[in-house]
Amino acid sequence: MPDPSTTRLALYKSKSDGSELVNYPLDLGGNWDKVDNGIGFQPCTSSTRPAAPYSGKPIFETNTSYRTYFSNGTAPASASWVEIPNSSASFNNTLNLAAGKQVNVGASGSSATFVSLLPTATGDYILGSRVTADSVSRFTVRADGRLDWGSGSATQETNLYRSAANTLKTDDNFIVDLNLTVNGVGQVQYIAKTADETVTSNATLQNDDHLVLPVAANAVYTFALDLYMTEATDFVGDFKMSFTCPTGATFDMHGSGAHATNLTTGTSSDGEWIGKLATTSAAATLAFGVGTGLTGVRVYGRLVMSSTAGNFQLQWAQNASDSSGTTLKAGSQMTMTRVA
Incomplete structure (x- = not known):
């Protein structure tokens, strides 16, 4: 009776007391076959x-371009095989990377990236995608960050780059x-009155309840207002306007509408352009005549900001105090465009 076999290779050996002759087919030939398969x-x-x-236990498959595996020892054996990536075969499993680890191609990567590639030239393509029937990639990423898109059947013709x-x-x-938001030059802001x-x-200027917009330090804006007004009595109290702005800012403005001082009572046939340049909001007002019918005014201007950010606020009042009341209507609006 031979001594117990090893558990790993199941090799047989003769008794250690010398009483058995060596059995070649069993002890030598068979054992070396098992060694060949086990090592x-x-x-x-x-x-x-x-x-x-x-x-x-490691294996390689001769019918799958030499995919390589090892067994993790679990049961059943058919589910114990773990694939090992190699350069001969296409890897056929999910490869999980631990948090904080990297995939590096060409050199050690930056600590800020999970995948780091080191191509030889800025025009090298580091990523591309296409569907099965395509002759060229529909989307590519170049080493310099340029993105290119195409139809998949011709050279890419659309791009985005630095x-x-x-x-x-x-x-x-x-x-x-949908929406495009710009915070620097080219930014357009809009606000409208939601109630009368x-x-x-x-006749003392007061802040409008709605028409106010934020403005950035050291910026330059153009602005435009469409104001719609009515008055209980034709051209008596009328309308005047100005703005408040952050410390150090200056603005100029001009407008078109009925002129408050050139109108006769009960008529609305006279109007003219009115311009006003100012270094501070307190020194600049525009006055317009307002009738009992809906009266429209268009005001344009430019705001030059200093180092303090804040709000650009419409102020208005009656041009002459009058008990009939002046109303600035819902739908009146202000638009500001940042130009510098």
């Missing part, structure tokens, strides 16, 4: 993997279906 990667096919592998410091550019058309507001017997 290193065992060749097999995807359908003939070892049925009872030990934990750590053209200068702090500048993103496309050589093609750009369409926004009436001032009675008061």
Whole structure:
């Protein structure tokens, strides 16, 4: 009776007391066959993997371009195989990377990236995608960050790239279906009155309830207002306006509407352009005549900001205090565009 076998390779050996002769087919030939299969990667096919592998058993498959696996020792054996990536075969499993670890191609990567690539030239493509029937990639990423898109059947014709410091550019058309928000030059802000507001017997400027917009330090804006007004009595109290702005800011403005001092009672046939330049809001007012019918006024101007941010606020009142009341109507609006 031979001594107990090893658990890993199941090798047989003769008795240690010398009473047994060595059995070549069993003790030598059979054992070395098991050593051959147990040491290193065992060749097999995807359908003939070892049925009872030990934990750590490595294999490679000759029918799948030499995919490599090891057994993790769990049962059943068919579910114990863990694929090992190699350069001969296409990896056929999910590869999970621990948090904080990286995939680096070409060199050690920056600590700020999970995938780091080091191509040889800025025009090298580091990522591309296409569907099965495509002849060229529909989408590519170049080493310099340029993005290119195409139909998949011709050279890509749409792009997005960095053209200068702090500048993103496309050589093609750009369409926004929803909202586009710009905080710097090109920003457009809009506000409208949501309810009527009436001032009675008061010629002192007061803040409008709705028409106010935020403005940034050291910026330059143009502004435009469409104001719709009525008065209980034709051209008596009328309307005057100005703005408040942050410390150090200056603005100029001009407007078109009925002139308050050139109108005769009960008529609305006279109107003219009125302009006003100012260094502070307190020194600049525009006055317009207001009738019992809806009266419209258009005001334009420019705001030059200093180092203090804040709000650009419409102020208005009656041009002459009158008990009949002047109303600035809902729907009156103000738009500001940042130009510098």
